[in-house]
Amino acid sequence: MVKINFTLPDGSTRAIDAAPGGSLMKAATSHLVPGIVAECGGNASCATCHVYLETEDVALACPDGSVEDEMLDFTASPRRANSRLSCQVQVGDQLEGLTVEVPGAQV
């Protein structure tokens, strides 16, 4: 299992143990982390699973020119350099101990 820490808009935190292999969005929603809407179910077409990954690891940055990169221009909360669509982030050891901030608005 991969431990992932979420910071919620109200300042509270949630820690989950996510199974490797699935998406960060699925891990969050299956653990009832609030604030991840995921209207499109993980198809990178709604931008309501937006999160901020608190990391300097460039390997976890959104790939330039990807569909995700385009969709991140349509998030309800401001896009930052560390913005990702959580449905496009695969859970694995690279996320161990990572803090993920949930934005204040998704729609």
Ligand code: FES
């Ligand atoms: S769930 Fe719709 S873009 Fe991620």
